[in-house]
Amino acid sequence: MATHKLLLLPGDGIGPEVMREVEKIVGWFRKRGVGFETETDLVGGSAYDAHGASISEDAMKLAQAADAVLFGAVGGAKWDSVPYAVRPEAGLLRLRKDLGLFANLRPAICYPALADASSLKREVVEGLDIMIVRELTGGVYFGEPKEIVTLEDGSQRAVDTQIYHTHEVERIARVAFDLARKRRNKVSSAEKFNVMKTGVFWRQVVGRIHKNEFSDVELENVLADNCAMQLVRYPKQFDVIVTDNLFGDILSDIAAMLTGSLGMLPSASLGAEDPATGRRKALYEPVHGSAPDIAGKGLANPIAMIGSFGMALRYSFGLLDEADRLDRAIASVLASGTRTKDIAAPGANAVGTQDVGDAIVKEL
Amino acid sequence: MATHKLLLLPGDGIGPEVMREVEKIVGWFRKRGVGFETETDLVGGSAYDAHGASISEDAMKLAQAADAVLFGAVGGAKWDSVPYAVRPEAGLLRLRKDLGLFANLRPAICYPALADASSLKREVVEGLDIMIVRELTGGVYFGEPKEIVTLEDGSQRAVDTQIYHTHEVERIARVAFDLARKRRNKVSSAEKFNVMKTGVFWRQVVGRIHKNEFSDVELENVLADNCAMQLVRYPKQFDVIVTDNLFGDILSDIAAMLTGSLGMLPSASLGAEDPATGRRKALYEPVHGSAPDIAGKGLANPIAMIGSFGMALRYSFGLLDEADRLDRAIASVLASGTRTKDIAAPGANAVGTQDVGDAIVKEL
Ligand SMILES: CC(C)[C@H](C(=O)O)[C@@H](O)C(=O)O
Numbered sequence: 060m061a062t063h064k065l066l067l068l069p070g071d072g073i074g075p076e077v078m079r080e081v082e083k084i085v086g087w088f089r090k091r092g093v094g095f096e097t098e099t100d101l102v103g104g105s106a107y108d109a110h111g112a113s114i115s116e117d118a119m120k121l122a123q124a125a126d127a128v129l130f131g132a133v134g135g136a137k138w139d140s141v142p143y144a145v146r147p148e149a150g151l152l153r154l155r156k157d158l159g160l161f162a163n164l165r166p167a168i169c170y171p172a173l174a175d176a177s178s179l180k181r182e183v184v185e186g187l188d189i190m191i192v193r194e195l196t197g198g199v200y201f202g203e204p205k206e207i208v209t210l211e212d213g214s215q216r217a218v219d220t221q222i223y224h225t226h227e228v229e230r231i232a233r234v235a236f237d238l239a240r241k242r243r244n245k246v247s248s249a250e251k252f253n254v255m256k257t258g259v260f261w262r263q264v265v266g267r268i269h270k271n272e273f274s275d276v277e278l279e280n281v282l283a284d285n286c287a288m289q290l291v292r293y294p295k296q297f298d299v300i301v302t303d304n305l306f307g308d309i310l311s312d313i314a315a316m317l318t319g320s321l322g323m324l325p326s327a328s329l330g331a332e333d334p335a336t337g338r339r340k341a342l343y344e345p346v347h348g349s350a351p352d353i354a355g356k357g358l359a360n361p362i363a364m365i366g367s368f369g370m371a372l373r374y375s376f377g378l379l380d381e382a383d384r385l386d387r388a389i390a391s392v393l394a395s396g397t398r399t400k401d402i403a404a405p406g407a408n409a410v411g412t413q414d415v416g417d418a419i420v421k422e423l
Numbered sequence: 424m425a426t427h428k429l430l431l432l433p434g435d436g437i438g439p440e441v442m443r444e445v446e447k448i449v450g451w452f453r454k455r456g457v458g459f460e461t462e463t464d465l466v467g468g469s470a471y472d473a474h475g476a477s478i479s480e481d482a483m484k485l486a487q488a489a490d491a492v493l494f495g496a497v498g499g500a501k502w503d504s505v506p507y508a509v510r511p512e513a514g515l516l517r518l519r520k521d522l523g524l525f526a527n528l529r530p531a532i533c534y535p536a537l538a539d540a541s542s543l544k545r546e547v548v549e550g551l552d553i554m555i556v557r558e559l560t561g562g563v564y565f566g567e568p569k570e571i572v573t574l575e576d577g578s579q580r581a582v583d584t585q586i587y588h589t590h591e592v593e594r595i596a597r598v599a600f601d602l603a604r605k606r607r608n609k610v611s612s613a614e615k616f617n618v619m620k621t622g623v624f625w626r627q628v629v630g631r632i633h634k635n636e637f638s639d640v641e642l643e644n645v646l647a648d649n650c651a652m653q654l655v656r657y658p659k660q661f662d663v664i665v666t667d668n669l670f671g672d673i674l675s676d677i678a679a680m681l682t683g684s685l686g687m688l689p690s691a692s693l694g695a696e697d698p699a700t701g702r703r704k705a706l707y708e709p710v711h712g713s714a715p716d717i718a719g720k721g722l723a724n725p726i727a728m729i730g731s732f733g734m735a736l737r738y739s740f741g742l743l744d745e746a747d748r749l750d751r752a753i754a755s756v757l758a759s760g761t762r763t764k765d766i767a768a769p770g771a772n773a774v775g776t777q778d779v780g781d782a783i784v785k786e787l
């Protein structure tokens with residue numbers, strides 16, 4: 060029986076407490092004979108506090124060797140003034156870049172039981188099921204120059220650079236079209252081609268891949284600002300949205316917030332398939348952040364983190380039955396009303412982080 | 424009696440038909456002795472069709488000489504494949520840049536009568552009144568290099584550059600703090616300081632202006648992705664939001680869409696005050712776009728365009744009584760139920776673009 064190597068990087072804020080619940084689930088599967096080997100390390104502010112870097116070289120080695128990385132969350136006001144190069148987010152960005160995790164899959168699903176938790180009208184979001192495919196290793200996140208320069212007169216100039224290469228846009232487009240084929244067969248590609256050259260380029264390359272390889276899939280080009288509007292107005296018009304790193308950051312957060320289920324949404328960041336082994340590097344993380352305001356209080360909803368492990372079962376280990384089983388367990392716990400404060404029904408008692416994890420294990 | 428020089432640039436799509444209604448209002452004020460001199464010219468796709476450029480040199484001269492420019496909307500699928508340098512949007516970008524219109528004020532107001540038109544729950548948006556202050560002449564819209572390069576192996580690389588200088592951030596911050604003092608005294612400054620150097624810089628400069636000149640105003644720093652989320656979750660937490668050109672493009676569209684009043688929202692783009700004359704260049708335009716799908720059908724809501732003229736009365740000409748009078752006329756027409764399709768009450772008959780203009784003139 061194969062052993063799957065998992066690296067757990069709980070990070071900051073509520074990261075550790077939601078990761079603890081995942082460990083219970085991993086433990087349950089292990090007892091039932093699924094071979095998981097886990098290691099745990101620091102990332103983000105907690106790594107900075109321990110050794111002055113937001114991820115250590117040792118942790119990077121573990122990440123490179125792992126079959127999948129489970130990532131909690133990083134950041135918090137506590138580290139707002141640490142040097143830029145070692146800020147908590149740098150650890151996450153390095154993981155994405157060094158592991159080549161170019162494809163970030165962010166499903167935005169509105170669970171019927173939670174539709175009322177949305178700030179949008181029930182009929183606008185009920186049954187919503189969008190997949191945002193965000194390019195994750197290029198664009199303005201990594202382009203150079205990226206600097207603040209002091210000029211002769213003492214004033215300053217800051218610069219960031221958005222760069223995209225043909226192969227970067229091609230491969231993310233393929234991921235989006237592939238996914239659409241398994242869903243409702245529609246891709247909306249978002250950019251600002253009316254203002255940005257990378258937008259013109261994005262539209263050209265996506266259009267070419269569509270024409271040559273995926274002409275059976277419906278493709279729609281949409282301006283990123285209009286896409287944000289349309290997400291608010293009538294989100295069910297979308298199936299798969301593919302977009303660059305920065306627009307993806309914002310659009311996926313909007314989509315997640317629409318659902319009323321922010322504490323429920325997992326994400327997967329995938330690398331290219333190794334042609335020799337057929338395996339791809341992968342990192343799984345909840346869409347929500349480190350929520351320092353509620354950290355350590357046992358209030359956090361662990362379902363996004365547990366669901367991220369479910370995505371790992373599915374995408375990294377091909378354990379589809381196990382993934383389905385976990386999804387069903389989550390669904391029945393939700394249906395039973397065992398919910399954290401963020402998603403508790405009006406008037407119902409909210410339970411703690413651990414209660415949800417325990418209930419899911421019991422349900423399994 | 425002073426004469427105010429207005430340049431009307433109706434543009435494309437629904438631009439001309441909503442501008443026609445403004446002309447009626449201008450005509451009414453003129454008859455009552457307010458001195459307006461108007462000229463009209465082409466911009467956007469219609470300018471391209473007429474003379475191969477999205478704004479002519481003559482029109483630029485008129486814009487430079489005008490006391491205020493009223494701008495309709497530009498763009499449409501018809502011009503999706505014209506050369507980048509002469510695409511419809513280039514005319515608008517040139518106006519912004521050459522007139523130095525660095526401060527874009529975009530109010531997002533939810534009219535109580537229209538709260539149900541929002542896709543958000545009534546209680547989330549009712550009474551909403553946010554002002555987005557968007558930097559409009561810098562950032563990724565104008566930074567160089569901005570290009571698509573073909574490499575030796577035949578693949579391509581596209582580049583955009585976001586640049587901000589100290590004085591650019593200082594002056595937009597001052598506009599935001601100034602406005603906040605006349606409102607609810609709170610500024611939220613949005614950037615991605617965890618990823619972008621221009622974000623780090625933005626936060627530093629805004630913080631310095633706050634400390635030195637506006638410490639009586641509350642300042643909050645918020646990540647742009649989180650700001651987008653919070654706009655969806657609980658928009659009433661905001662008063663003034665100040666942000667860069669690209670984030671402002673997206674965040675102001677979200678804010679506008681929340682209100683359910685997209686066809687109602689005006690905007691002002693202002694230049695620096697000339698120290699000698701005390702005057703500033705200005706352009707006023709609706710927040711909505713050219714809506715090619717409904718163009719020419721008499722369905723468009725002219726209120727955003729008429730309200731933009733109202734902002735001109737207020738900000739460019741100091742005609743506060745006239746501006747109030749126009750606002751009151753708009754409000755009573757709305758209350759009377761004379762509304763275009765986008766904002767018609769459920770079951771009520773929608774009227775056409777011209778009917779709304781006529782009703783406002785009558786009300787005046
Ligand atoms: C933490 C931060 C660097 C990150 C990003 O901007 O990508 C986060 O917002 C996300 O969306 O994963």
Ligand SMILES: CC(C)[C@H](C(=O)O)[C@@H](O)C(=O)O
Pocket residue numbers: 253254284498512515516672
């Ligand atoms: C038309 C386009 C160039 C413009 C922009 O991106 O600024 C528009 O979206 C806006 O917000 O005014």
